[in-house]
Amino acid sequence: MQNINLEIKKYFEEISVKLSNIVDYINENDVVPIVDQIEYFQGSKNKNIMIYSPIRINTWRNKYEDYSKIQYYRIKPVIDLFFCPSNDIKNIEYIFRERNNLKYENTIAVNLDNRDININDYTFCNFYNKILSILVENEDSTIMIYTQQSIVVDFLTRYNIRTPRMIIIDVFSDVENTLSILLFMSKCKYVITYSGILPLWMMYYRNGCDNIYQHLNNEWICNILV
Numbered sequence: 429m430q431n432i433n434l435e436i437k438k439y440f441e442e443i444s445v446k447l448s449n450i451v452d453y454i455n456e457n458d459v460v461p462i463v464d465q466i467e468y469f470q471g472s473k474n475k476n477i478m479i480y481s482p483i484r485i486n487t488w489r490n491k492y493e494d495y496s497k498i499q500y501y502r503i504k505p506v507i508d509l510f511f512c513p514s515n516d517i518k519n520i521e522y523i524f525r526e527r528n529n530l531k532y533e534n535t536i537a538v539n540l541d542n543r544d545i546n547i548n549d550y551t552f553c554n555f556y557n558k559i560l561s562i563l564v565e566n567e568d569s570t571i572m573i574y575t576q577q578s579i580v581v582d583f584l585t586r587y588n589i590r591t592p593r594m595i596i597i598d599v600f601s602d603v604e605n606t607l608s609i610l611l612f613m614s615k616c617k618y619v620i621t622y623s624g625i626l627p628l629w630m631m632y633y634r635n636g637c638d639n640i641y642q643h644l645n646n647e648w649i650c651n652i653l654v
């Protein structure tokens with residue numbers, strides 16, 4: 429599991445470096461660079477995407493800060509031009525969504541990748557309480573938890589918790605499926621997430637932090653649409 433964790437994190441660190449290099453080039457030259465197609469991504473077919481510079485980005489700092497401080501309107505055009513998920517990734521996401529009968533507008537996505545953070549009873553209880561607080565006004569929502577399945581089952585069993593409409597998705601061991609689940613979660617009505625490099629890319633695809641519950645430094649940062 430640790431090797432898989434390192435492989436996934438290494439990939440996202442590598443594309444984060446590529447994103448930073450592209451942004452640096454744009455800031456220095458005020459022109460979009462020519463870049464070879466990046467694996468798992470495709471360039472946007474829209475050639476009229478406007479780039480607003482300077483673009484302020486620091487993935488190493490941004491991943492552990494309040495996501496509402498990110499200038500999405502400046503970063504999103506770069507994501508669209510160079511890091512738009514390929515059709516294969518989109519197809520994987522579509523199949524996943526259909527197989528599990530999930531709808532963006534009715535799903536509370538819980539990103540709790542145990543390979544990226546340490547999960548104990550306190551951590552899961554903290555996240556579970558946040559789920560319950562959202563369900564108060566969204567009782568018909570489906571809960572999708574992305575984590576190691578055995579962790580959730582063990583917790584629910586020991587505390588005799590019964591929650592309807594909960595789907596537990598085991599963490600994926602490959603880049604394609606990991607990208608597809610991040611893409612899916614980025615489109616869900618509500619997202620509960622830890623802070624890290626993978627959630628940061630999920631935020632890039634969401635293009636904002638509306639209805640995001642971000643767990644950062646043992647506190648919740650909530651950006652909720654009224």
